[in-house]
Amino acid sequence: MDILILLIPLSLVIVGVIAWIMLWAAKNGQFDDLEGPAHSVIMDDDTPPKPNGPAKP
Known part of the structure; x- marks a missing residue:
């Protein structure tokens, strides 16, 4: 019971x-924004970049 004092x-x-x-923290x-970083990973832009010059065979 003495430990309760501590x-x-x-x-x-x-x-x-x-x-x-x-x-x-508040x-x-x-x-403030708990869902934004999670959605930014899922909604990432997956379109490939367009080539700048003509395609070489």
Whole structure:
């Protein structure tokens, strides 16, 4: 039971640090566009580039 004297404050500190990190990330725009990077990979332009000169046999 004596370990609870250490574990309860330690867990509160850890929860506080996690809450601070989440608030910092939200203020700095880390969660603004969650789907954009995923869609940009799928919707990549797959058309081949057109040749500049005449085709050589």
